[in-house]
Amino acid sequence: MGQVDGDPGADAFEAEIGGALRRTGERFVADEGAGLVERGMLNGRRRLRRRRAGAVSGSVAALAVVGLGASYLGGAFDAAAVDEQGVASRPSASAAQSKQQSKKAHGTGPAVSQDRIIGILQGLLPEGKVSGQQGRGTSEGPVPYAHVVYDDGSGKAAIGVSVGAVDPGGSSTAEQLECPDKKFVPYDECRNEKLSDGSRLMLMRGYEYPDRRVDTKLWTVFLVTPEGYTVTASEWNAPAEKDAAVTRPRPPLPLGQLRTLALAKEWRPVMKALGTAPDEPLPQPPAQGLDRASILRKLEALLPGRVKVTDEGGQDAEYAYVVVDDGKGASLVQINVQPNMKDVEDQLFGSGAEVRPDGTKVVTREGDGDGKGGAGIVMWTADTIRPDGLRVAVSAFNSGAQNKDADRSEPALTMAELKAIALSGKWLPGT
The missing domain is CATH 3.40.1000 (Protein Transport Mog1p; Chain A)
Incomplete structure (x- = not known):
């Protein structure tokens, strides 16, 4: 278990999550109008983030515009990702589905505090020093999370986990589990797994910056359970996702160990406190000629x-x-x-x-x-x-x-x- 160090090290992960939530409305996108067009609107966006004023839809290529970090970190946030301009990360629910959402919005378990969620993450880490603890409880906002700066003696590294809820059979969920196109997103490894209980995972060893201008590595495991809960575990080889010097050649946890962290039963109380997400509307087939x-x-x-x-x-x-x-x-x-x-x-x-x-x-x-x-x-x-x-x-x-x-x-x-x-x-x- 990580040893707590009082140094509040990392950049505000909460601010990063807030940015991720806003950007998830199209991904991975924070620009507007002609400015967005001028800066690569043709890169495309996943359908679940299709459009805001002035934006263009497309494919996973939008990852190339803004980096993989908050996009896949934001993958677990989709159930709540609505930015200040009213852009949902998933298609709008029908009136019947809205009723269903109101029925299913409350979790079956008690609320889980910020301190407990941070403690879960720390307890799942190997021996090392832990600083910069930040988090959010299940009753404090749309996305409970924990973030720490972890040092195993080989350099400080940011590690974060978020828990969310999605429609497990929805097209948005399937898209989040896809490995991105290497034409737009560089990575060293990306694979999918399906477990015997029906859980699905996307595991990736990638990079924070798609142009590799800084060698900040980002390794991510995205889990979707059969019940529709998500766990996103991410780690970097720097003490912050962005604007921090690389401190080690690679993130501290091997991808298999990060997978174990995401699958840990300790996240179950957090899931139960969230409740489940409403079903997504069925996707409409493309109009003639637009497929x-x-x-x-x-x-x-x-x-x-x-x-x-x-x-x-x-x-x-x-x-x-x-x-x-x-x-x-x-x-x-x-x-x-x-x-x-x-x-x-x-x-x-x-x-x-x-x-x-x-x-x-x-x-x-x-x-x-x-x-x-x-x-x-x-x-x-x-x-x-x-x-x-x-x-x-x-x-x-x-x-x-x-x-x-x-x-x-x-x-x-x-x-x-x-x-x-x-x-x-x-x-x-x-x-």
């Missing part, structure tokens, strides 16, 4: 003949990507195809937008790939919205992955070619 296969088929048909597709991917609906090569290096090309975006038109298409004869608005942007990509990354974007609210935004990078260094001086597609793809009639309904 990944359709978007990829149309996108690949619109690419110039000089490029060859070497990889492809995306999410179930509205977002896809390809990696192309024209013989001069790999280039990532991403596309969002989103209907009903009139509500954010003014934010994304200002007075400087080109207005075509049919009323379609067009803006083009050249940026640095959101400022969080690899060295030398540039991103060219053509963004369009039609009078009926159909938005098509296409972006190309001078690298095959946004979080890797540039492979070439410019993207493989010209801005004119990106505009032609975004304006194509192939994206219209029924085509």
Whole structure:
């Protein structure tokens, strides 16, 4: 068991959780309006975090914008993650489900205090010094958690655990358990497990910063029980998630030991105090032409003949990507195809937008790939919205992955070619 040291070391984990809750509304995203567009809106977001004003949906690639830390830490927070702008991390419940939520909101066990939750975490750690204890009890906010700075003699390291509740059969939960696409999120290992009792886990040895500008490692175990409780255990090789010098080559607990910590029976009283989450609404199938296969088929048909597709991917609906090569290096090309975006038109298409004869608005942007990509990354974007609210935004990078260094001086597609793809009639309904 860790030995308590009075030094209140780490940065405020509570502030980090608050940020995670706000960012989870889209993930992993804290920018607004055109600023968000300017900083890589095409990276995509998981469907459960689909949209806020000015944001773009897409895939797990949003992890590349803001880092993996709070996103997977926030994975256990989804049942409560609603930011100050009213963005839920999960689809809205129906009236019947709201009734169900009110019935199931209260736990079956007594409240668990902050001190007890911190004590649980400390008791599960190997011998070492513990400082910077922070936490939240089950009656003190939406997400009970414990966070400490742990030192086994080889350097201080932040370790945190949070407990939450989700619909275990919901699509949001399934997405949280997926390993991210390495095109956007670097990691050394990611795997899934299903236990004999039906519990599911995602285990990852990754990095705090997707561009690896600082070698802060983040190792995470995300557990979902058959009853719908979650435990997220995370550790770093630094005394704080961000803005702290790396103190050791790797986090202190081997991934298997972190798994044991997440699975510990000691978290059961915390789960019982939370109660269970309401069922998620069933996901709606993509509208015609907005599924990944359709978007990829149309996108690949619109690419110039000089490029060859070497990889492809995306999410179930509205977002896809390809990696192309024209013989001069790999280039990532991403596309969002989103209907009903009139509500954010003014934010994304200002007075400087080109207005075509049919009323379609067009803006083009050249940026640095959101400022969080690899060295030398540039991103060219053509963004369009039609009078009926159909938005098509296409972006190309001078690298095959946004979080890797540039492979070439410019993207493989010209801005004119990106505009032609975004304006194509192939994206219209029924085509």
